[in-house]
Amino acid sequence: MLVLPALLLWLPALADPPGSGPPKRQDTPTLAQILTESKAWEWRRADPQDLLVMRLPSGRVVMELDPVYAPLHVANIRTLVRERYFDGLAIVRVQDGFVAQWDDPQGDDGGDPHKVRSLGKAKATVPPEFTRPIERSLPWVSLPDGDVYAPEVGFSDDFPAARDPAANETWLVHCYGTLAVARDNPPDSGNGSALYVAIGQAPRRLDRNLTVVGRVVEGMEYVSALPRGHGPMGFYADPKERTPILDIRVAADLPQSERPNLEILRSRSPTFQRLLEATRNRHDAFYLTPPGKVDICAVPVPVRDLANP
């Protein structure tokens, strides 16, 4: 069988390359093996107040919000969700290699401005949270390999992030699966009623220009495999092509039986460090030339769902 070893992302596609036999003693352990040996305390339970559960016809997408880097936007998004703002709206744009975006199509070009949905108690404008000051209290796990775009990269509360000590600024970076707030030209025109997820190569040029609010932690494939739009910028030329959003809920508001029970591997944990090292320097029968390095957006941050193990 001709294969290519699995790269851990969110999904448990962690098998060894079939046919390669049991790993030899000196082989770098696989990501699956490393995770098997993790301790319970190395996992952080995601706060159900910070989890958004979006139901698409194809499946469930769970996103973790980060109220530390984007407190105002996260609060506004929670309000919108609790107003049922997103229910029945649609994925309006899927641009290949770039982003999938959802919002109120009536607010887009070709929509009917008289039918635009009310934001309810949510704010129409929110001050930009493109960056925030570095503070001692902010968790930070540094990555050792540098970065093309930022002076320093690492993880803050298990979100991929960057910082510029000279400017005393830190920000969440745009990786595959990043959730962020679309906006118009004015920096405060994003309010969370239009959101996008990065579905291709990390669009790092958006860093510090848009507010990142979190990342997809389950069901990314239901976003990344959406049909692409063929209008300008990946908007759907025909409204009938749009994928409807059944609803979005804060996990804490769901009945216990429907609630995802997610745990995220802490980037401060020894297991995360082992996993990072195994990604950087993999020695086994398949990898002849370990990269020796890893890009911030190529680092897996494992998630497990205790409700659906």
Add this chain to the structure above:
Amino acid sequence: MLVLPALLLWLPALADPPGSGPPKRQDTPTLAQILTESKAWEWRRADPQDLLVMRLPSGRVVMELDPVYAPLHVANIRTLVRERYFDGLAIVRVQDGFVAQWDDPQGDDGGDPHKVRSLGKAKATVPPEFTRPIERSLPWVSLPDGDVYAPEVGFSDDFPAARDPAANETWLVHCYGTLAVARDNPPDSGNGSALYVAIGQAPRRLDRNLTVVGRVVEGMEYVSALPRGHGPMGFYADPKERTPILDIRVAADLPQSERPNLEILRSRSPTFQRLLEATRNRHDAFYLTPPGKVDICAVPVPVRDLANP
């Protein structure tokens, strides 16, 4: 309308952000504007001998092969295609954020070894072409912003590439859309009968471990939006989930009317340099903080199809 400006990839999603009005004099021109001003000689016509045309039920995928970096594999793949090796085979694996792979399912686990398709005149083993020596005659357009994984990155014949002058080695890098050869553990076990395309964040850890043979230049969305597999490593648990490959042809073997007539913007051209600079340092009403840098895998290499303008 809340939007996010388009990032040029392969598709002509080049519109300005709607609602932002005509660009001001001092604005960085959009990628569409830059391309509009390109000269005919700045485009290279893709050699139809180097174009693979794969027909999936959803649409046509065109891949450009690079016989300079992977001459032996490219020759073997052409032979396989001309033997009709791939016709009626299937996409057997789609691992979210990683790769889509096709091969003969009878050769995979669970297949019937007695039904494995003959390679015909193609070779069963091909020496690895993971890297090649740097030579003066190889075209090279350097990128100025460094790289996490390699000492130098740039473009060689319009393919994203890296090189290590100390080791006198150069190689094509794994970016979104890269086409490469799956293999088993022995380095020469890849022969081109199993191929994969990167569909997520650039899997750069594969660089120098697998033979890159080219990239998707049209129809990437028909690869990237394939349904994900839920078996180990993204293989389909149920064979019925596989997407059939109707056929793969060398473009030169197609009747003129069915042949893609692709032109690739030369990375040595002034227009490419303008485009690169506009990507690195975009100043307009939307971008407040230009990145000032660009990653090798975030550089667009424009393609146009003169047969389907």
